[in-house]
Amino acid sequence: MDHFDEAGTAVQAALDAGARYADARVMLRRTETMSARDGEVEDLSSDESAGIGVRALVGSSWGFYAVPDLSDSAARAAGRRAAEIAAASAIVPGPAIDLVPAGAGTASWASECVIDPLSVPLSTKGDLLVAATAAAKDAGADLAEGIYQIWDTRKWFVSSDGHRIDQHIRECGAGITASAYGDGEIQRRSWPSHRGQYGTRGWELVDELALTDNAARMADEARALLTAPLCPSGETTLILGGEQLALQIHESVGHAIELDRILGWEAAFAGTSWLDLDQLGTLRYGSDLMNITIDPTIPGALGSFGYDDEGSPAVKRDAVRNGRWVGVLAGRDSAAMAGLDYAGSVRSDGWARLPMVRMTNVGLEPGPHTLDEIIAATDDGVLMDINRSWSIDDRRLNFQFGCEIGYEVKNGKRGRMLRNPTYTGIGPKFWQSMDMLSSETVAWGTPNCGKGQPGQIGHTGHPAAPARFTNVRVGVRG
Amino acid sequence: MSAELDIAGRVIELTRRLAGTGAEAEAVADHSAQALTRFANSAIHQNVADATTTVWLRLHLDGRTAAGSTTVTDADGLQSLVERTIAASRLSPPDAAWPGLTAPAPLRPVEAFDEATAAASPRERAERVRDFVQAADGLETAGFCRTAYSSGGFVNTAGQSVEGRAAEAAMDGIARLDGADGVSRRASEHLADLDGAALGARAAAKARAGGRPIELPPGRYEVVLEPTAVADLLSNLATFGFNGKSFAQHQSFAELGTQQFDPAITITDEPLGATLPFDLEGTPRDTLVLVRDGITTAVSHDRTSAAEAGATSTGHASGSSRSWGPIAANVRLAPGPATGAAADTGDGPTAASARALVSGIRRGLLITDFWYTRVLDQKSLVITGLTRNGVWLVEDGEVTAAVGNMRFTQSYPDALGPGSVLGIGAEAIPLPDRWSGVRYTAPALHLKSWNLTGNASG
Numbered sequence: 001m002d003h004f005d006e007a008g009t010a011v012q013a014a015l016d017a018g019a020r021y022a023d024a025r026v027m028l029r030r031t032e033t034m035s036a037r038d039g040e041v042e043d044l045s046s047d048e049s050a051g052i053g054v055r056a057l058v059g060s061s062w063g064f065y066a067v068p069d070l071s072d073s074a075a076r077a078a079g080r081r082a083a084e085i086a087a088a089s090a091i092v093p094g095p096a097i098d099l100v101p102a103g104a105g106t107a108s109w110a111s112e113c114v115i116d117p118l119s120v121p122l123s124t125k126g127d128l129l130v131a132a133t134a135a136a137k138d139a140g141a142d143l144a145e146g147i148y149q150i151w152d153t154r155k156w157f158v159s160s161d162g163h164r165i166d167q168h169i170r171e172c173g174a175g176i177t178a179s180a181y182g183d184g185e186i187q188r189r190s191w192p193s194h195r196g197q198y199g200t201r202g203w204e205l206v207d208e209l210a211l212t213d214n215a216a217r218m219a220d221e222a223r224a225l226l227t228a229p230l231c232p233s234g235e236t237t238l239i240l241g242g243e244q245l246a247l248q249i250h251e252s253v254g255h256a257i258e259l260d261r262i263l264g265w266e267a268a269f270a271g272t273s274w275l276d277l278d279q280l281g282t283l284r285y286g287s288d289l290m291n292i293t294i295d296p297t298i299p300g301a302l303g304s305f306g307y308d309d310e311g312s313p314a315v316k317r318d319a320v321r322n323g324r325w326v327g328v329l330a331g332r333d334s335a336a337m338a339g340l341d342y343a344g345s346v347r348s349d350g351w352a353r354l355p356m357v358r359m360t361n362v363g364l365e366p367g368p369h370t371l372d373e374i375i376a377a378t379d380d381g382v383l384m385d386i387n388r389s390w391s392i393d394d395r396r397l398n399f400q401f402g403c404e405i406g407y408e409v410k411n412g413k414r415g416r417m418l419r420n421p422t423y424t425g426i427g428p429k430f431w432q433s434m435d436m437l438s439s440e441t442v443a444w445g446t447p448n449c450g451k452g453q454p455g456q457i458g459h460t461g462h463p464a465a466p467a468r469f470t471n472v473r474v475g476v477r478g
Numbered sequence: 479m480s481a482e483l484d485i486a487g488r489v490i491e492l493t494r495r496l497a498g499t500g501a502e503a504e505a506v507a508d509h510s511a512q513a514l515t516r517f518a519n520s521a522i523h524q525n526v527a528d529a530t531t532t533v534w535l536r537l538h539l540d541g542r543t544a545a546g547s548t549t550v551t552d553a554d555g556l557q558s559l560v561e562r563t564i565a566a567s568r569l570s571p572p573d574a575a576w577p578g579l580t581a582p583a584p585l586r587p588v589e590a591f592d593e594a595t596a597a598a599s600p601r602e603r604a605e606r607v608r609d610f611v612q613a614a615d616g617l618e619t620a621g622f623c624r625t626a627y628s629s630g631g632f633v634n635t636a637g638q639s640v641e642g643r644a645a646e647a648a649m650d651g652i653a654r655l656d657g658a659d660g661v662s663r664r665a666s667e668h669l670a671d672l673d674g675a676a677l678g679a680r681a682a683a684k685a686r687a688g689g690r691p692i693e694l695p696p697g698r699y700e701v702v703l704e705p706t707a708v709a710d711l712l713s714n715l716a717t718f719g720f721n722g723k724s725f726a727q728h729q730s731f732a733e734l735g736t737q738q739f740d741p742a743i744t745i746t747d748e749p750l751g752a753t754l755p756f757d758l759e760g761t762p763r764d765t766l767v768l769v770r771d772g773i774t775t776a777v778s779h780d781r782t783s784a785a786e787a788g789a790t791s792t793g794h795a796s797g798s799s800r801s802w803g804p805i806a807a808n809v810r811l812a813p814g815p816a817t818g819a820a821a822d823t824g825d826g827p828t829a830a831s832a833r834a835l836v837s838g839i840r841r842g843l844l845i846t847d848f849w850y851t852r853v854l855d856q857k858s859l860v861i862t863g864l865t866r867n868g869v870w871l872v873e874d875g876e877v878t879a880a881v882g883n884m885r886f887t888q889s890y891p892d893a894l895g896p897g898s899v900l901g902i903g904a905e906a907i908p909l910p911d912r913w914s915g916v917r918y919t920a921p922a923l924h925l926k927s928w929n930l931t932g933n934a935s936g
Contacts (some may be wrong), residue, residue, distance in 0.1 A: 035801045041571040043800040046562055047547040066528035070551040085525045088600035092608050094521030101869050117852045122569035186857050265518045268620035268652045352528040386758050389852040398934040400862050402854050427935040453914055454514055477888035478860040
């Protein structure tokens with residue numbers, strides 16, 4: 001039996017047990033993680049996971065069951081079990097469930113990869129982290145840390161709608177952090193972002209990060225932050241670097257446009273959304289400069305795939321166009337419930353977890369300026385970059401972010417370094433205040449997006465460039 | 479012998495054969511069966527289960543260390559795990575911090591494990607959801623009911639060989655009315671302890687009391703935190719303050735032997751019964767006193783952080799503890815003296831565990847829950863986050879108005895510092911975290927000051 005056969009067996013067993021629709025995913029995943037501290041490897045783990053997850057729709061109730069056993073008998077039992085769980089769901093029934101069409105039937109897809117990250121010798125990868133953290137330590141960091149992560153995922157998807165899709169997705173990334181200890185506080189500087197940069201690419205991505213070349217500068221800046229003046233408190237013009245803006249997009253746009261949240265399916269845990277479907281197409285989300293796309297087709301970005309975990313093909317769509325809200329992240333059942341005609345944004349973090357609405361690459365299209373031009377056009381403001389903390393309310397409106405580093409901007413010049421910069425606001429008011437946008441886009445990868453119960457870790461991508469916002473409250477203190 | 483202990487033993491034997499007798503190795507096999515019935519818009523919309531056996535192997539060979547895991551537990555899968563872990567260790571840089579293996583040590587006896595919870599059916603979970611929904615009496619509801627079972631076996635080349643089982647159940651839900659949410663949640667080792675109707679009624683009572691919220695100016699307020707909010711304090715203290723690695727790296731506020739908290743504060747970690755009775759390094763778990771009468775007495779360690787700090791492991795090793803630090807996952811704040819608290823019923827917003835404390839507020843806030851709390855500064859443990867699921871203004875001991883959600887920015891150790899704790903509820907409630915296997919047991923807390931920095935509306 002090949003893996004399509006195992007998935008097919010599970011689907012047929014669910015149908016035989018009363019399901020009117022079923023799908024199954026066989027997944028094999030190898031992961032590798034190494035961390036280093038102060039010039040020594042701290043932890044190295046190489047993990048392997050294989051199993052099958054089956055989803056069954058009985059009447060209008062879902063059930064999902066997963067096992068690590070890929071034998072014919074186990075696949076058959078998993079299909080039956082998924083249908084039994086779905087039948088139990090009918091004790092507290094919901095509305096009728098339909099599924100929008102999911103496109104292609106038979107297909108195969110693989111992500112771009114020049115250098116297979118699992119084939120790079122461990123000693124080479126270890127040497128990189130050792131050298132980078134040693135360089136930061138030697139330059140004065142009290143603590144220098146580095147990490148790389150690799151995910152190599154193969155999946156075979158079969159549905160009772162006739163899908164047979166296999167995919168091979170290779171992802172990796174890395175980053176370093178230098179910490180400096182002061183009197184009762186710690187300052188950190190990270191490269192290239194607060195948890196590193198990640199993508200659906202091979203080890204060439206990590207090579208391009210130049211971790212060791214930037215290590216000493218991170219240590220210098222962390223130490224300098226200890227004595228830098230505090231970020232002022234009050235309302236001012238705020239310029240955000242691209243890495244911080246990527247997380248701003250993730251938290252205040254990406255999650256808000258998830259259709260399962262809008263429909264209330266995440267109300268008790270992840271929360272809902274301030275968006276109302278009645279306003280889709282008319283609501284002003286931000287300024288005219290705000291153009292947000294949902295695009296899983298971006299080569300190398302962390303949220304890229306060929307087909308989602310319901311078999312819908314990757315398609316680029318608008319989420320916000322010229323400041324108006326026009327699209328959502330949807331699945332086949334949520335889209336049908338909302339009266340929409342597209343899905344394509346459902347994924348799970350493994351064979352043992354239920355696929356659910358997840359961000360793909362949700363990004364901001366570039367503007368006409370450069371960061372230097374934005375600074376030159378600013379008389380009085382603050383520039384912040386590299387995320388340090390993030391918090392947003394359960395409707396995705398009220399946010400507060402902290403950044404690793406800030407700078408004064410006075411009379412069109414970047415001035416003194418500022419310590420503990422934070423800013424706070426309300427999503428649509430903030431986005432409507434965006435008045436300058438750079439063209440210097442980077443597709444930042446977020447490898448740790450938590451959602452769902454049992455919890456799942458999602459991988460998302462966020463193209464973003466530096467941008468300017470007016471009348472933003474900064475410098476909130478505890 | 480359990481199937482898991484047998485697997486762990488076979489992995490160690492295979493490692494000895496392939497790596498030689500000089501290898502130090504430890505193997506864990508953990509069979510985990512989780513089932514979770516999720517509801518929203520007052521209907522079950524997600525209903526999932528899985529049963530997975532994961533095998534971990536960590537190997538220290540010729541001064542180098544590597545670890546690996548697999549869910550493929552047939553002979554080929556185990557052979558592959560051992561071979562690639564050996565290969566990884568040979569390519570890995572030297573590990574000067576290797577702390578050695580756990581010596582043979584007996585487990586502390588644990589109360590009998592609940593077979594009924596381990597074997598709970600989807601129907602049993604669905605019935606509790608139905609009871610929650612019906613008790614909310616027409617209000618929109620959402621939440622989950624879950625059961626989990628774990629059976630684990632550990633063997634190492636130093637002679638430690640232990641096995642154990644654990645089961646848990648949890649229910650967590652909200653009721654919603656006109657934009658106001660009310661929550662109730664409870665964890666237990668016994669599914670039979672979870673009363674969906676009682677939990678639904680309490681959530682509904684809170685939602686009904688949350689209408690027409692007012693907004694208050696930012697500032698420092700006296701507060702009563704219900705157990706659901708106190709759990710967040712315990713979570714962040716455990717993750718960042720009592721984390722042995724953070725402590726060893728001087729990133730924690732913790733100073734052993736120092737009166738860092740109010741004398742009314744005693745915090746322990748109580749893992750027995752809630753999880754397997756040993757950690758991933760085979761160290762037996764036991765009660766760990768983190769704070770006694772306000773004095774910080776310990777932090778949680780695995781073998782690596784313990785060696786670095788000159789301490790001994792407290793049984794908090796996990797798959798990520800070498801990187802992210804060992805974190806206590808069953809933290810309990812000791813309750814205050816008994817006051818004859820009323821049963822947890824009634825139409826008001828205040829949970830029974832908080833009523834006596836609310837009556838002592840002259841002017842302050844009753845806060846049900848915290849949300850999206852994140853660290854602004856790790857050393858001082860300044861945290862920002864929001865209130866959720868119900869806030870009320872209390873004047874002269876009476877709830878006088880619902881309040882809209884607010885953002886706070888607050889040092890947690892300062893909030894619990896000497897002289898800052900005005901009262902502790904008499905009943906400690908076991909509460910589930912969002913991850914199975916993590917639990918906080920908390921009473922309500924009456925604190926002198928909490929720094930609210932803005933309204934959620936802007």
